[in-house]
Amino acid sequence: MSAKRSEIEQAATRAIKGDGFKSVSFRTLAEQVGVKSSSVHYHFRTKDDLAEAVIRSYTEAFEAALRSIDQDNETLLAKLDGFNDLFAEVAAADDICLCGMMAAEVSSLGDGAKQALRAYFRVSEQWLEKTLAAHATELKSDLSAAQLAAIFMSGLEGATLIDRVDGKDARIKAFRALSRSLAG
Amino acid sequence: MSAKRSEIEQAATRAIKGDGFKSVSFRTLAEQVGVKSSSVHYHFRTKDDLAEAVIRSYTEAFEAALRSIDQDNETLLAKLDGFNDLFAEVAAADDICLCGMMAAEVSSLGDGAKQALRAYFRVSEQWLEKTLAAHATELKSDLSAAQLAAIFMSGLEGATLIDRVDGKDARIKAFRALSRSLAG
DNA sequence: GTCTATATACAGATAGAC
DNA sequence: GTCTATCTGTATATAGAC
Numbered sequence A, B: 001m002s003a004k005r006s007e008i009e010q011a012a013t014r015a016i017k018g019d020g021f022k023s024v025s026f027r028t029l030a031e032q033v034g035v036k037s038s039s040v041h042y043h044f045r046t047k048d049d050l051a052e053a054v055i056r057s058y059t060e061a062f063e064a065a066l067r068s069i070d071q072d073n074e075t076l077l078a079k080l081d082g083f084n085d086l087f088a089e090v091a092a093a094d095d096i097c098l099c100g101m102m103a104a105e106v107s108s109l110g111d112g113a114k115q116a117l118r119a120y121f122r123v124s125e126q127w128l129e130k131t132l133a134a135h136a137t138e139l140k141s142d143l144s145a146a147q148l149a150a151i152f153m154s155g156l157e158g159a160t161l162i163d164r165v166d167g168k169d170a171r172i173k174a175f176r177a178l179s180r181s182l183a184g
Numbered sequence C: 001g002t003c004t005a006t007a008t009a010c011a012g013a014t015a016g017a018c
Numbered sequence D: 001g002t003c004t005a006t007c008t009g010t011a012t013a014t015a016g017a018c
Helices: A003-019 A026-033 A037-043 A047-072 A076-092 A098-104 A111-134 A145-166 A170-183 B003-019 B026-033 B037-043 B047-072 B076-092 B098-104 B111-134 B145-166 B170-183
Strands: none
Touching: A003 A026, A003 A037, A003 A047, A003 A098, A026 A037, A047 A076, A047 A098, A047 A111, A076 A111, A076 A145, A076 A170, A098 A111, A098 A145, A098 B098, A098 B145, A111 A145, A111 B145, A145 A170, A145 B098, A145 B111, A145 B145, A145 B170, A170 B145, B003 B026, B003 B037, B003 B047, B003 B098, B026 B037, B047 B076, B047 B098, B047 B111, B076 B111, B076 B145, B076 B170, B098 B111, B098 B145, B111 B145, B145 B170
């Protein structure tokens, strides 16, 4: 991948996390990376091509972060805290998860981007489910690993969404408390 | 409030829940209610005026639904199920909560709309917190009512968001299961 | 790979007639 | 209250020169 293409992806990612995909324009991206909009079209033929590429790169980075969490932590609680941290970092920048934002805008995405978005949520929830199932003995809940995975994933996406509205972090913190309650 | 103004609000509400506020245009709304776009501007001077009005009306309807839940149900579990149902209905229409959508788009809203949005989340979470606190004895959790309120509110917003991406209802259902686990 | 130039469409908003 | 007409800005996308 060319350096410029990567630069455009990065600029798009930052903009989407803050303002959403619909607010991103080829012209603005072009200015941010120092070219004209037609050059952005050279790297990404359509806006949906850009959407798909950005979602796939974000998912890859997210998967790499999950592997780091696996390597650096032993207990279930530490791993859940690591997962929570990924969303807390996004929230600290006054952003929301790129794929949470794209999920809100899914009706204006093309098929390729939609498929990539589904893959992000599948990967993330499966990591949670696998992690919860592997530490079943540390878990104080009668819910299944799959149910808890859905609860944490939905919850953290929603928490960043709502915390940003009032500029607090009460909801992200509530999910840290839930981790302690279930795996403490 | 004039009938036409109310018609426009309804059309806007429907469009926002599916495609987001940024996709709503005065022209499209005008066609849907059978007038020209300048007439829509007569009822709502700016797009932000429209946003604020729609959020306030949505919040009022939501509060009315919460009062119905209070009247129709006795147990904590039944009330939590009633709250869950509000989001399940939205999800069944392939929509997301209007205020969840607006939350994703908050960076492009004006001050009036932002304030109305904060009020929606405050009202909703306070109903949950009050309800949970009033039934503390039925509650099997070491978390506070405020923490659980944040978890349900964030969780259900996120659940509708993600369930729509893959067209399933696994996440909404997981929160029903959580209600049973905590208040069954 | 990047540029200029342009096609085409649509956005929010307003003036002024009726 | 609604209309026609218009201003101004912006969007995605492409053709063709360099």
